[in-house]
Amino acid sequence: LIYFDQAATSWPKPDAVVEAVTAALRASSASPGRSTHAMSVTAARTVFRAREAMAELLGVDDSGRIAFTLNVTQALNTVLYGLLKPGDHVLTTSMEHNSVMRPLARLAEIRGVEVSVVEADRQGGIDPDDFRTLIRPTTRLAVVNHGSNVTGTLAPLAEIKAALEGLPLVVDAAQTAGVLPLTPVTEIADVLAFTGHKGLMGPTGTGGLWVRPGIAVGSLIQGGTGSRSEHEIQPDFMPDCLEAGTPNTHGLAGLAAAVDYILEIGLEHIRDHETALTKAFLDGLGNMEGVRVYGPKNIKEITAVVSINIDGYSPSDLAFVLDREYGVAVRAGLHCAPRAHKTIGSFPQGTVRFSFGWFNTLDEVRRVLAALDEISKKGLGS
Numbered sequence: 001l002i003y004f005d006q007a008a009t010s011w012p013k014p015d016a017v018v019e020a021v022t023a024a025l026r027a028s029s030a031s032p033g034r035s036t037h038a039m040s041v042t043a044a045r046t047v048f049r050a051r052e053a054m055a056e057l058l059g060v061d062d063s064g065r066i067a068f069t070l071n072v073t074q075a076l077n078t079v080l081y082g083l084l085k086p087g088d089h090v091l092t093t094s095m096e097h098n099s100v101m102r103p104l105a106r107l108a109e110i111r112g113v114e115v116s117v118v119e120a121d122r123q124g125g126i127d128p129d130d131f132r133t134l135i136r137p138t139t140r141l142a143v144v145n146h147g148s149n150v151t152g153t154l155a156p157l158a159e160i161k162a163a164l165e166g167l168p169l170v171v172d173a174a175q176t177a178g179v180l181p182l183t184p185v186t187e188i189a190d191v192l193a194f195t196g197h198k199g200l201m202g203p204t205g206t207g208g209l210w211v212r213p214g215i216a217v218g219s220l221i222q223g224g225t226g227s228r229s230e231h232e233i234q235p236d237f238m239p240d241c242l243e244a245g246t247p248n249t250h251g252l253a254g255l256a257a258a259v260d261y262i263l264e265i266g267l268e269h270i271r272d273h274e275t276a277l278t279k280a281f282l283d284g285l286g287n288m289e290g291v292r293v294y295g296p297k298n299i300k301e302i303t304a305v306v307s308i309n310i311d312g313y314s315p316s317d318l319a320f321v322l323d324r325e326y327g328v329a330v331r332a333g334l335h336c337a338p339r340a341h342k343t344i345g346s347f348p349q350g351t352v353r354f355s356f357g358w359f360n361t362l363d364e365v366r367r368v369l370a371a372l373d374e375i376s377k378k379g380l381g382s
């Protein structure tokens with residue numbers, strides 16, 4: 001198997017992650033922060049360790065400003081439902097994933113939230129000045145994808161933040177946490193949502209958000225936190241306000257180990273490796289007839305994500321052939337980002353997406369290029 005679906009979920013996981021999850025399952029299945037017995041204290045320490053590791057990765061002093069959720073979708077829903085009030089106006093882009101577009105559509109329906117969409121260019125690129133021109137007196141925030149899950153295109157976050165004239169910028173770092181240095185996070189975001197199972201190399205069921213001090217995000221769900229239990233209303237302090245119910249302690253043990261692993265290797269080193277793979281892939285595709293490549297070709301402008309189509313194949317047929325005949329795992333279709341495909345000109349069929357990670361090799365890239373060359377020649381002949 002050659003696994004090039006790292007933008008969906010990274011695989012394999014580092015051994016240290018597998019061992020940490022196993023050890024946590026064996027050592028403690030208690031609820032953290034609820035009881036005073038040793039097992040509960042161990043569980044609370046595990047969650048705290050994960051928070052501290054994420055704080056180190058993001059370069060923030062106070063790990064208490066990081067709340068854990070089950071994934072980036074839940075993190076984005078939490079911040080959008082928790083900040084947007086009836087009549088508020090919100091800015092976003094045409095490269096967003098449905099984890100932003102769908103909550104915004106629902107908030108438009110139930111709270112009358114108004115949404116303005118900054119149209120990206122055909123490469124998925126955003127002009128920061130477009131945000132400035134769309135600001136209204138009722139604009140509450142902007143929400144922007146840091147790296148597109150369709151083309152890998154990176155958004156100029158610092159410039160967008162400057163264009164927002166002090167309005168909060170919510171960053172969807174689904175594709176960039178663990179992939180690119182996000183520090184200092186305070187210069188690129190006011191709220192940053194992340195997931196643990198992609199670039200961070202942790203287990204599924206882990207994710208969260210960092211919230212700048214001074215921003216109060218209302219809770220999406222309410223329930224037990226193990227704190228202020230005498231009150232029937234949700235505590236209003238971070239992170240408890242956003243963490244009702246027993247968390248995925250075992251998964252967070254894995255996330256902490258994953259972040260330690262990344263910090264040990266160094267994000268720059270990971271980025272260099274993934275960039276080398278992406279460059280080799282793009283260079284190889286450049287010589288192939290009948291292959292259409294979407295998004296920027298300058299590897300500095302993208303994550304390790306490349307979307308293509310091949311003449312004579314629908315995206316699902318191409319992904320099927322790659323899987324069944326060559327043992328290559330990729331993702332085909334709209335990647336839950338239909339508007340991004342409208343932007344780059346691949347709607348409604350979508351694309352076939354290749355995404356690379358730390359454990360992929362140049363040899364794998366060469367083998368997949370050889371397979372695509374063979375497939376494209378067959379397609380042209382048909």
Ligand code: ALA
Nearest residue numbers: 007008149331335336
């Ligand atoms: N959002 C993930 C992807 O792009 C699942 O594949």
